[in-house]
Amino acid sequence: MSRILKKAVFAAALSAAFLAFLGVQAGKASAAPGESRYRVEMHWGFVRELGQATEDPALFLPMDGRIAISDGNADTREGIHIISALLFEAGGSYETGHGDSVEVPQERYRARGGVFYPWVAWRSATTADWDGMAVVLAWEQGTDPTVTIETSQWSTSIPASQLPTLAGFRSIGDDGQELETGRFFDLTYKVYDLTLEWGYNQALDQNPNGLPQHLMVWDGSVSLSQGGIRFLHAIDFESGGRRALGRDDAILPREDLSPTLAWRSTTLDPLFRRQEKDGVAMNLVVPKGVTAAISVTIGPNFTRQFILPAMNRDVHFEIPIDNQGHYVHGHLHWCWYKVPEGGGHAH
Numbered sequence: 001m002s003r004i005l006k007k008a009v010f011a012a013a014l015s016a017a018f019l020a021f022l023g024v025q026a027g028k029a030s031a032a033p034g035e036s037r038y039r040v041e042m043h044w045g046f047v048r049e050l051g052q053a054t055e056d057p058a059l060f061l062p063m064d065g066r067i068a069i070s071d072g073n074a075d076t077r078e079g080i081h082i083i084s085a086l087l088f089e090a091g092g093s094y095e096t097g098h099g100d101s102v103e104v105p106q107e108r109y110r111a112r113g114g115v116f117y118p119w120v121a122w123r124s125a126t127t128a129d130w131d132g133m134a135v136v137l138a139w140e141q142g143t144d145p146t147v148t149i150e151t152s153q154w155s156t157s158i159p160a161s162q163l164p165t166l167a168g169f170r171s172i173g174d175d176g177q178e179l180e181t182g183r184f185f186d187l188t189y190k191v192y193d194l195t196l197e198w199g200y201n202q203a204l205d206q207n208p209n210g211l212p213q214h215l216m217v218w219d220g221s222v223s224l225s226q227g228g229i230r231f232l233h234a235i236d237f238e239s240g241g242r243r244a245l246g247r248d249d250a251i252l253p254r255e256d257l258s259p260t261l262a263w264r265s266t267t268l269d270p271l272f273r274r275q276e277k278d279g280v281a282m283n284l285v286v287p288k289g290v291t292a293a294i295s296v297t298i299g300p301n302f303t304r305q306f307i308l309p310a311m312n313r314d315v316h317f318e319i320p321i322d323n324q325g326h327y328v329h330g331h332l333h334w335c336w337y338k339v340p341e342g343g344g345h346a347h
Helices: 003-022 160-166
Strands: 035-045 065-070 078-086 101-103 109-111 114-116 119-123 130-140 146-151 155-159 168-171 178-186 189-205 215-217 220-224 228-235 260-264 266-268 275-287 293-298 303-307 315-320 324-336
Touching: 035 078, 035 160, 065 078, 065 130, 078 114, 078 119, 119 130, 130 160, 146 160, 155 160, 160 178, 189 215, 189 266, 189 293, 220 228, 220 275, 228 260, 260 275, 266 275
Parallel strands: none
Antiparallel strands: 035 130, 035 178, 065 119, 065 146, 078 130, 101 119, 109 114, 146 155, 168 178, 189 275, 189 324, 215 266, 220 260, 220 293, 228 275, 293 303, 315 324
């Protein structure tokens, strides 16, 4: 292991111990009802060269900083939860890129996920690699407090709702050092990936002689009891042509993040191929703290209802619907507390 990577491992251990002393629960800061939360990461130094840069005192870059959140109203509550100080080195000389530390005020409150402060400050300098901070910002829904980031090299103030606009890299040093702000995740919602496929698989056919060819109608829908559905893309849909030939597949018109996604789809058993399928991929976007159920209907012979799992657990099923090789396949995967940007398309 290189000296730089040993430094990173040792620094991570020191950071964890220091944050434990502050009473921080890392990684458990999902939003409570009536509250908005964003996970934010910042990295500074040689942020694209972890483990490659050589320590050089001539590359010394001070990056002391502070992040604060407030809407100026004493009757509302907002705060900052520390997830981790990244690659901080608690011992040694500041001038050699060591001696990093975190400072928090006495004012604080406890909520779901841990301890929250009105501001968090740090002392940090780099001579190689990078340092960083990962935090969660929380505020009451219906408000839009100001987030202020002040560092030795760059500062800004911005409404909390506009945090994602800060994503990117900024030059902060004469030797190639940069500040990366990004990895913004909205913790107000929990998002699942759901992929559904249906069609013909010769391995499931008890009489795989290729005849007769069955035209299967797979018109269906997915409905969500709480939240909305974001369509990502269709799988092997064939637009145009005759429906009697397994074509003219389509997603039915809808508004983005509406609670129902519907489609029309047909497949014709293949004569010379082992498989023929259609499918659809989507995100299920559920407000944090609520229990949601989904109902899936695919064709006349498949209907299922189930509760979305509360934990990070995948759900997988593949169900034959007859003895002629026709099946429905599904995979549900919890991905992150983030509402994805943009819609999908059929292909």
